[in-house]
Amino acid sequence: MSATAMIEPSRSEAGYNFAYLDEGTKRMIRRAILKAIAVPGYQVPFASREMPMPYGWGTGGVQVTAAVLGRADVLKVIDQGADDTTNAVSIRRFFARTSGVATTTRTTEATIIQTRHRIPETPLREGQVLVYQVPIPEPLRFLEPRETETRQLHALREYGAMHVKLYEDISRHGHIATTYAYPVEVAGRYVMDPSPTPKFDNPKMDDCPALQLFGAGRERRIYAVPPYTSVRSLDFEDHPFRVQQFDQPCALCGAEGVYLDEMLLDDAGRRMFVCSDTDHCEGRRADGHVGTGDAV
């Protein structure tokens, strides 16, 4: 023990510190976040803690949010684009209980948005922070399972294998067969995994006014894309990057050019396509937009 002052934190619930983590852990995560911002796309190792929710449920994102969060923040949590999925509800409650901060489902009202698998349809603005939950932060992991090897590849900026893999898809299927977690190059240097968002969302990362932070708890990595930073999806001149297209608008709000969930309505093949971003859909409907309500 050193002769350091023992910090007596303010406690919001049942003996836990504000936003659950102790101050020493927050400091360690905060230092990692600053390095991540300074070296966009580089995965900073951090001493991820064991959290009261399982690995795979967003422990990395939760730790990043806990380290960034302050009393004045307004927090939004989404999973699959929706605020009402069980894991989003669970994480939002965790922070409401341990920090007492205000929460919202409105993208425009939030200062911090923690997400799993989607980027909101409503364009983000300056001053907002988007925190991604990341399962496998290493974009090269499925080409090379060894950390010692992939670290060298990043150090040498040796990303040839990734291009070969994508090109093999093209020769086999006629298309790049990666539909989510589609690799991107950040600020012209590091190749980065955008987390398992559909590639539909990749263009939203480019030159985004909000700060994007990525937390991988089990794999113990934090990385970042600062605002107004180039994020380019890897592609080829003869096979440029393209996002998914849906043939019909949202059945509830009529939105086009948004990502849709496919709902199975019966066992006769009737299905309906509706917005994956529940806040966006509700906002449009409140503004009077109406879909056909039709199944297809």
Place this chain on the structure above:
Amino acid sequence: MLAPGFADPVHDAQGTFRAVMDALARPGLPRRLEAGLEPPAPLTPELAAIALALTDADTPVWLDAGLAAAPEVAAYLRFHTGAPLTDDPARAAFALIRDPARCPPFVRFAPGTPAYPDTSTTLVLALDTITAGEGLRLTGPGIDGTTRIALAPLPERFVGQLAENRAGFPLGIDLILTAPGRVAGLPRSTAVTES
């Protein structure tokens, strides 16, 4: 008697960190930094706030000659942070620089390694003034096009040293610049030229 640390350790540390995070995320855009500290001279309230918010037993801290010459400063930092002080700038996680004009050359601090560029030194400088909208031209991640910032006083050959630092990317040092009530960031990713 030892000067007190943060009045509210949890929220003051969070507020300081958030200002620094925003500053590094938007290089050249100064943020308010209300430290509320009265550290022993010549340590400034802003340097003290950043040290208290970010350093601890895991981060060796280097002090420039002016700060190192004041034993009350070392005592204050040791008590409130527990951070080990080092006289080797290449071993420092953070360097506190009270007198920017006499800052050692940036190459004397740790630039990190190709495999771990995060193992670099973060320099925290106490300037007299930070003025946005004029002076040096900045481009790079976090900047919407170009931005400008005027800083005084500056280390010798500041722009030249920063160009060399930028050329080594992803290795290099990051700068946190403070002035009374303000903080701005110059991460290694920023390209800086004379106006």
Place this chain on the structure above:
Amino acid sequence: MYVAVKGGEAAIDNAHRLLAETRRGDPAVPELTVAQIREQMTLLVDRVMAEGSLYDPDLAALALKQARGDVVEAVFLVRAFRTTLPRFGASKPVDTGAMAVARRVSATFKDLPGGQVLGPTFDYTHRLIDFALAAAGTVEPAAEAEPRDDAGTCPRVTDLLAQDGLIEPSPPDDGAPVGDLTREPVDYPADRALRLQALARGDEGFVLGLGYSTQRGYGRTHPFVGEVRVGDVAVEFVPEELGFPVPLGRIRLTECQMVNQFTGSGTTPPQFTRGYGLTFGQSERKAMAMALVDRALRAAELGEPVTSPAQDQEFVLAHCDSLQATGFVEHLKLPHYVDFQAELELVRRLRAEFFRDSDSVQEAAE
């Protein structure tokens, strides 16, 4: 009209209430007490403490009760609690040579100072279900052993071998701080202390399977159990303000010293090598498997080819933790609607192109 599914909060609350009710089981059956679990499910409690990295039998017993007996879930509860505890520093190394042994067996020497102590073991029980246990009853007290002349001195077998230089020396204490993978991310290659920490926390089943694989030729180490000992040791801590050690209490440990394949070259004489295992509580299976894997992981250091999973430290360390493994495997049941939608869209498009192309091939043929 389709209405979007709502009600996540209510569903979670209801699920938690149902879980509590299910955990309790039939209320006509008396509720388990934490003390009953602690005293009568000791090996389970020991395992939860070992993999939970926290020596607290009452807490481990409570975690088991809360977890409906699921070991990994109980380990999870203990670890999450451990995260919130303040850290005061590291204890002095415990001296297992001074252990008050409850059990101690050596497979390498028939008799040795301190003797063989069979202790409480399943080893020579006949695995016949004891239906008498279904009814409550009293247990006959065990006989007291006659004390041996050398009782109280129980030197480690490896120390006895080391006196003659027959086994590699125990690595000297260089005073360097010992790493802690709960406080810093592992940087490969990890040193032996970090590897041992990972194995000690590692899932017993995973470590057992890996240890077994070395015996079947996947990284063979020619092991002999120098000894396995189970017993209590004192834990001491030196507070900086005092400068001398103060006793914190006693903990039960299981230690396995494996004596392995010898090495030697033109310049160094042949000698046996070591594999080491140590766990909280009584867990001989875990300590022995850990010693096998520890020795296998020393392959590179000892100039042996690294060809098998148990010798590959990235493979072993990245996959031995039950919480990391269960989290990532079980997270597959979380919603993946949007990713699956992306895959659906691609597969539909590829199928459409496939059938269009095969149609046009057929048309051309006709």
